[in-house]
Amino acid sequence: MDLITASFSIKTHDSQKTIRKIVDEKVHDHEDREDQDDPFFISDLGDIVQKHSRWKTLLPRVEPHYAVKCNPDPAVLTTLAALGTGFDCASKAEIQTMLELSVSPSRIIFANPCKQKSHLKYACDTNVSLMTFDNEDELYKVKRLYPGARLVLRILTDDTTAQCQLGLKYGCHPKHARYLLQVAKQLDLNVVGVSFHVGSGCRESSAYTKAIASSHDVFEAAHYIGYHMDLLDIGGGFPGQPSAPIAFEEFAEVINRALDEYFPVSCGVRVIAEPGRYFVASAFTLAVNVTAKRVVARDIKTFEVPESKDLVSNTVAPTKCEEPAYMYYVNDGVYGSFNCLLYDHASVEPTIMTDHSGEMEYSTSIWGPSCDGLDRIIEHTTMPELEVGEWILFKDMGAYTMCAGSEFNGFKRPVVYYVLPNNLRVPMHQMLQQENKEFKISTSNTKCTNYRGYFIEDAVGFAFEDADLFSHHPPSIDIRA
Structure with missing residues (x-):
């Protein structure tokens, strides 16, 4: 019982089977490997599905936009696209990849504050309008090449405890934000929100509280200048494996509390994030x-x-x-x-x-x-x-x-082998059907049917009902023996 696409296939398995057991099977079955002793990955797509459900439960206000750079594996991107996430793209190639997967431009943020001109032109040509900036020269570049862009001001945060510090490279100091907003206003550019990134692999949950508070100050400055911003992007930094120093639950609690204080639901501000390792590490x-x-x-x-x-x-x-x-x-x-x-x-x-x-x-x-x-x-x-x-x-x-x-x-x-617990097979079918409007499920359980590059082997008929397909499914398999 497999799900087979034009670029990868997913093996379904009993939900009680461990990763160790699957690895053992692949050691002896070296299909797709040139030599039997070649290294390989096991990719548990069920783990990604479970992470998405967990995110929706713990951070219901925050719309995840997966950071493509973290792991652009086609099965990962296809799964997350079908789950309805947005995407954080940093280049023309990443944007192109997502558009080729039929992801709407409205689900993409071009989250690179310093963009190559040809990449900015491509974003304009493909209607990817939401993008970040953190310096004056970028504003003049956008004015020349994409004056209709919806801009998000990326501010600097204190990420000194993060695994990978991004503040060394990107972010406008909050004290300089008012000046940049004034320049944007003079250029008649549309600034719609504020973004920040506490650093990849954040090790201090309070960093989000400080950054959200700083964002609120920038929102007030923007209002004084004449902007009515309605987007907050809280970036990435979320842990993706059980061994992380701080659990995701702690981050979620801190973020929700800060959002309630500085950006309550009544203010009408949309909140997004750019998780990468959270979805794919484990x-x-x-x-x-x-x-x-x-x-x-x-x-x-x-x-x-x-x-x-x-x-x-x-x-x-x-x-x-x-x-x-x-x-x-x-x-x-x-x-x-x-x-x-x-x-x-x-x-x-x-x-x-x-x-x-x-x-x-x-x-x-x-x-x-x-x-x-x-x-x-x-x-x-x-x-x-x-x-x-x-x-x-x-x-x-x-x-x-x-x-x-x-x-x-x-x-x-290494070759990658994709696996999925049997209890998620039918929801995965539904998920792909929802994402690809022309995609249909075969009612036959014997033949393989092809729709828009997707193949369903041993498919069964069912009715599509709930868009939140995976909320009640248990976590996927782990590495324990």
């Missing part, structure tokens, strides 16, 4: 294969590395009297899916597929496949001794991983 699990191993001395070093307390590296070979340490080489690394270690300041945790219960653990480092010494995934951890050919899992690998991976040294990007 939906992707990466499986890598141990391609080689090296035994080194645990307690003897021939050199010291600054800031490395317990470096496991190729220094001295151990004798029989010394405790060994192990270096494992796997077939994905920092030039591929683990680029998040460099660009996103992420940390990853390995899970061994094979049962090594009761075995002694040793100092271990894990390295990527390229011939660059920088390609180190984990500097030090403790693990049982592994053999070449064993598999290691890394969960929560959906955010800022595959989107920035390269094929450096000739190592290909």
Whole structure:
């Protein structure tokens, strides 16, 4: 029972089956992989659906606009588009991708304060009118190329505790906002709202309270100048995995309280956000294969590395009297899916597929496949001794991983396998039908039918009733054995 589209297929499975079990099946069934030991992702689309339902429950006033840059995987974008989310696009290519998925221009915000001229022209040609700015030169550019744009002033926030600080690059200081609004007014440009971003991977929920309060001050300044703004964009920064320092529930509580204080429902202001990692971080699990191993001395070093307390590296070979340490080489690394270690300041945790219960653990480092010494995934951890050919899992690998991976040294990007619990199969059919008005469901349960690039295998007939299709479905599968 699969859902098959023109660009990807989704395997449905019993809702009790774990990610570990699915990985084990794919280890032995290497369809779509050139070699059986090639790395691969498992993408649990049910996890994304559950995240959407959770967002609607905890932040009912805030309309999510998914940050495409976080993970532009076609199945992710198709699922979120069908769920009715908006999209945060930063370039012409991202806008084009969403328009090709039949997403209305009205569901897109061009959330790049400093836009290339040709990209701005493309937005004009395709009626993507909502966009951000944070400097005077951008206003003159918009006046020349897209005077009918609906502008959102991005203000600076204090994001010093965030995993990735965006305030270093973008945002107008709130004290400078009045001047920019005056320039926009003189140019007869339409400023419709305020946006901010507390930083990707925010670690302090109070950052939203401060930013929303600052936004309120800018709204008042705009009213004095003659603007009647009706949009607040609270950006991103929301956690996407259970191991995050602060739970999403805490962020939601803080945001709702601040909105009630500064932007109550009665004021008529529409509130949107730009979540990225929230939707996709926990939906992707990466499986890598141990391609080689090296035994080194645990307690003897021939050199010291600054800031490395317990470096496991190729220094001295151990004798029989010394405790060994192990270096494992796997077939994905920092030039591929683990680029998040460099660009996103992420940390990853390995899970061994094979049962090594009761075995002694040793100092271990894990390295990527390229011939660059920088390609180190984990500097030090403790693990049982592994053999070449064993598999290691890394969960929560959906955010800022595959989107920035390269094929450096000739190592290909991992294949992605998409899965969905059986209890979400029919709602997914309905969801696609709603998003694509010409899409129809076959009443046959034997043949495969094609509509607008979507194929329904083993389809069944049903009636479409509730647009909120997934509110009562339980969370999807996890990595536990």
